[in-house]
Amino acid sequence: MSQAGGSKRLGRKNAGRNAGVAGPRPALRAESGVARRRPFRLPFFEFSALSEYRVKQVVPGGSRLNGAFGWRNMVSMATATVSQFRNEPCADFSVPANREAMEKALAQVRSSFGREYPLRIGSERISTGDTLISVNPSNVMEVVGVHHRASAALANRAVESAWAAYPAWSRTPAEERARLLLEVARILRARKMEFDAWLVYEAGKTWPEAEADVSEGIDFCEYYAREMLRLAGPQPVVQMPGEVDEMLYIPLGVGVVIPPWNFPLAILAGMTVAALVTGNTVVLKPSSETPTIGAKFGEVLLEAGFPESCFTVLTGSGSAIGDVLVQHPKTRFICFTGSRDVGVRINELAARHQPGQIWIKRVIAEMGGKDPIVVDADSDLDSAVQGVFVSAFGYQGQKCSACSRAIVDSKVYDAFLEKLAARASAIQVGPCDDPRHYLGPVISESARKTILSYIEIGKAEGRIVVGGAAVPEGGYFVPPTVIADVAPTARIFQEEIFGPVLAVTRARDFEDAIDKANDSEYGLTGAVYSNDPAHLGQARERFHVGNLYFNRKCTGAMVGAHPFGGFNMSGTDSKAGGPDYLLLFLQAKAVAAKIT
Secondary structure, rough: OOOOOOOOOOOOOOOOOOOOOOOOOOOOOEEOOOOOOOOOOOOOOOOOEEEEEEEEEEEOOOOOOOHHHHHOOOEEEEEEEOOOOOOOOOOOOOOHHHHHHHHHHHHHHOOOOOOOOEEEEEEEEEEOEEEEEEEOOOOOEEEEEEEEEOOOHHHHHHHHHHHHHHHHHHHHOOOHHHHHHHHOOOOOOOOOHHHHHHHHHHHHHHHHHHHHHHHHHHHHHHHHHHHHHHHHHHHHOOOOOOOOEEEEEEEOOOEEEEOOOOOOOHHHHHHHHHHOOOOEEEOOOOOOOOOHHHHHHHHHHHHHHOHHEEEOOOOOHHHHHHHHHOOOEEEEEEEEEEEHHHHHHHHHHHHEEEEEEOOOOOEEEOOOOOOEEEEEEOOHHHHHHHHHHHHHHHHHHHOOOOOOEEEEEOOOOHHHHHHHHHHOOOOOEOOOOOOOOEEEOOOOHHHHHHHOOOOOOOOHOOOOEEEOOOOOOOOOOOEEEEEOOOOOOHHHHHOOOOOOEEEEEEEOOOOHHHHHHHHOOOEEEEEEOOOOOHHHHHHHHHOOOOOEEEEEOOOOOOOOOOOOOOOOOOOOOOOEOOOOOOHHHHEEEEEEEOOO
C-alpha cells in the first residue's frame, strides 16, 4: 500500500505523568461483601484512586443459581485501580540535554544499520533467503535493515499458529494482559530516543515528528490497558424479575493487522496492542517501507512478556501474502490503515466466504483523506496561516489528516495567500537527522514520482505560487508546493496526493466554503478558522468529517481527547484512541440465569 495516514501528533500538550516505583506483579483483588478502594502496585507505577476501573461479578446474596453455571450464594467483586490516563509529553529538542540524547541515539542506531532480521512464527526463527532491503529515504545508499520475506505458505502457517495459540491467550485474565501492555509502555518510554532515531532513519521523520510518533505509541498502550480493565467485567444491563442478567465482552479470534508506513510505530502499536489486550492473537504485517520499526516493536512485546505464540511479525509484500492473510478461513478480523484502493480491496476480499469459514469477517479500516481547512473572512489570519502551514507540510504532507485543501473567503484570500507563500518559501529541505531541516524526504522513489506528476497536473489546474525550489540529491526529496486558484473540479482538489502539495481555493462566502469542503469522497479531518460563533455552529452541523477542529490545525489528534476516524471513503470511522475502539476487537455475549 502506498498511502497511509494517521492523526497525529505535533502540538501535543506538555502533560506530565506520575513517576513510577517498583512493586510486586499485580493481581486483581477479589473481596467478599462490599468492594473497597484498595490500590495495587505495578513494577513501574504506584496506582492511586484518581481513576478506577472495575472488573466485577455481582450475584445477589442468598439466591441460588442453576448448577450449570457453577455459581453459589455469593457476592464477589474484584477491583483494579490505575492512575488516570495522561498523554505522554514530547521532548523539547531546544533543551541541550534532549538534543544531546537524540544525537547519541542517532549514532547508536546508525551503528546497527544493515542488521538481518529473520521471520519468527511461534518460537521458530526462519530465514527464507528472499530479502527486503530497507533504506534511509534521506540517503538511499544507507541500508537500515535486511528482512527475510514470507511466502504464501508461511502466511498460511502464521495464521494457523495464531489460531492454535488463541484458546490459551484468550483465557489469559484481562488484568494480566493490561499489565503486559503497561510494561510495553514503560519499555517504549525508556527507549524513546532510540525509537525516535529509527523513525528518523527509516521513515524520514524530523526529530519533532518522530518524537510525537513514539509518544502516541506510548499513549495507545497506556490508554488501551485502562480501557480493557473498564470492559473486562460484566456490563450493566436491565435485570429481569427472577433472573440474573449480564453481558460480557469476549475476544474475536485471529486478527491480521496491516499498519501504514507513515506512523510506523504509533499506528502499528495502537492496532496491534488493541487486538492483543482484548485477548485476540495477531499476525502483524508491517509496511514494506518501514519493516525495521515493526521488527523492533515485536522485540519490545517479547521483552514485556507477551508470549511468542500470541503474535507474529510477518514481513512480506502485500501482493505475495496480503491476500492470503485476509482470505484465510481462520482469520476473524482485519485491522488496516492505508490507501483507499487497498482498503476497498481488503473489504471486498474479507466479505467473500471461504470454505471452512464459520463467521463473517470484521474489517476495521482507515483509508485516507483530502482534508480541508476553511478560513473565514472574520478570523485571525496569522493563526490560520500557521495552522494551514503546519497541517500541510508537517511530515512532508504524508498524513491522512494533512491539509491538502485551503478554502479561503474571497475577502481575505489574497492576504492569506501572500502570508502563506512567505512561510512556505522559507522552508528548509534536507536529511532528517539534521534538526535544521523542517521538511525531509518522502517515503520512496515511487511516492516522489507520483507527487511530482501531480505538481505537473497542478500547473495546468492552478497557479504555482510556491514550488520548484532546488532540493538535495541522494534522497527522495520534493519541494513544498502551493497552487492557488484551484477549482473544485480539479484533480489536485479531489485526489489524495500524499505529499507537500497544497491547493488553495477561493470561496464566495462561508456557506460556499463549507459546500466546497464537503465536495469530496473523503471525510477524515477538517478545520475552520473563524471568530463568528454562528459560522462555527454551522460548521459543527454541516462539515462532514470524523474529526473537526475549530481555530487550530487539522492534524495532531490526541489519544483520549480526539478519537480518530473518518467518514465516507476515509474508512469505517473506527475512532482509534477513544472509548469505543476496543469494542471493535470484541464481541458481546449475553448470559441470563434463572434464579431458583
